[in-house]
Amino acid sequence: MSSQQPTPASDANPIQPLKIGVLGFGGLGQAASRVLAPKREMIWVAAADKQGYAYNPEGLNPDECIQIYRDRGSLGHLEPGGVLAHDSIAELLARAPQVDGYFLALPNLPNTFMASVVRQFIASGWRGVLVDALKRTSALEQMLALRDELAEAGIVYMSGCGATPGLLTAAAAIAAQSYAEIHEVKITFGVGIANWDAYRATIREDIAHMSGYDVDTAMAMSDAEVEALLDRTDGKITLENMEHADDIMLELAGICPRDRVTVGGVVDTRNPKKPLSTNVRITGRTFEGKQSSHTFTLGDETSMAANVCGPAFGYLKAGIALHRRGLYGLYTAAEVMPQFVR
Known part of the structure; x- marks a missing residue:
């Protein structure tokens, strides 16, 4: 009998890393870029703030992006890959339809903001996975009202997937x-x-x-x-x-x-x-x-950013697994187990 250990399927048949975007580039968005940096299974390729966006299909550099954001106030100033834009999310979606999933590291102020962003994704025709870390019950109720529209659009939406909720x-x-x-x-x-x-x-x-x-x-x-x-x-x-x-x-x-x-x-x-x-x-x-x-x-010793961003990407990976099985619509952190992102 051979003593050789079987090679894990994931290593024997390597797959392309998932292309990930981050919407919002304040403290949480910046932390998210650093969380993704060492990952093999995900590559950070897109990000947007109020004034612009950055996109590089080969991957964005967190240090460069954070520095340009702090110095000049927007990722739109990044060279190369940055674009100043009046409607940064819509323009990014049009520029990068192949992004697999987005973490919505956005403030839910006003309380209707997150739902309005989700409607943009639905209207764009993009199909993929979205994950949020929203807080308020009333904000989640707005997402529940979009459940059927999300399913029809071919979108998996993972809601309340930070630390708490999450x-x-x-x-x-x-x-x-x-x-x-x-x-x-x-x-x-x-x-x-x-x-x-x-x-x-x-x-x-x-x-x-x-x-x-x-x-x-x-x-x-x-x-x-x-x-x-x-x-x-x-x-x-x-x-x-x-x-x-x-x-x-x-x-x-x-x-x-x-x-x-x-x-x-x-x-x-x-x-x-x-x-x-x-x-x-x-x-x-x-x-x-x-x-x-x-x-x-x-x-x-674990920071707010670690306890929010880690679970968010774990749920994003789980959401992509659901999406590939043709299961669309809205799910919460209490319904689906997150998958560890290596």
Whole structure:
């Protein structure tokens, strides 16, 4: 008998890396480009911001793109491959129809913005996979209304696939299997960033969840007003009972009613160290009638960007597998297992 180990099929029959785009090039989009850089199974070829886009079918260089964005305010200034554009997403779609999938690293301000972007993809005739890391329940409800249109367009849309909603929602769905009934899912997050300026859109979305604020208020705030608010709170944003799509995702997955899901946490905008550990606790009753809790805690050393971008690309890979099987439409992080991107 031969002692030779079988060669994994993926190595014996190498396939072309998936061509990936990133929409939005703020803090999250820039982090996404760095996450993709060492991957073999995905190559970052396209990105867009408000003023332009960059496209290179052989791959974009994260360091070059981040530097040009910081120096000149848009990827459209990149040479070669950059194009300044009034409608950057539409023009990028027309220029690069062969991109397999996009991570929508976009702020959902206003609350209808993400749905409007998705309608652009549907109208363009592009077929592929989209993944988002949106936060609000109401934003996901808008996506659910587009479910049939996405399926008809031949698009797989993976929604709520960041950290929360996303990684922690999926952990709750798995942990729930120990129980006959789920009494409570409690998500508590801690985020630490050295400077709020690196994640302006994300911080504004968080402010919109604060008591006395809403999406319109947060959108209307100037940078100076945001800084004044953070000065009053010592740079910390404390959030409770947030409108977070983890609730509808777990309800759609049949785990528990949405009113049993709570999300809250603390964002420190002046310190990269997390103010508290991020975790999800699932409490329920087993078939023997015992009440117990599972807790899944993220390592304090993992950043917000790592816990959002990693899962997003894992779900993007899973979405492409569905797409290749002819399964289109909308899925959430609580319905599909992500696939690790090598």
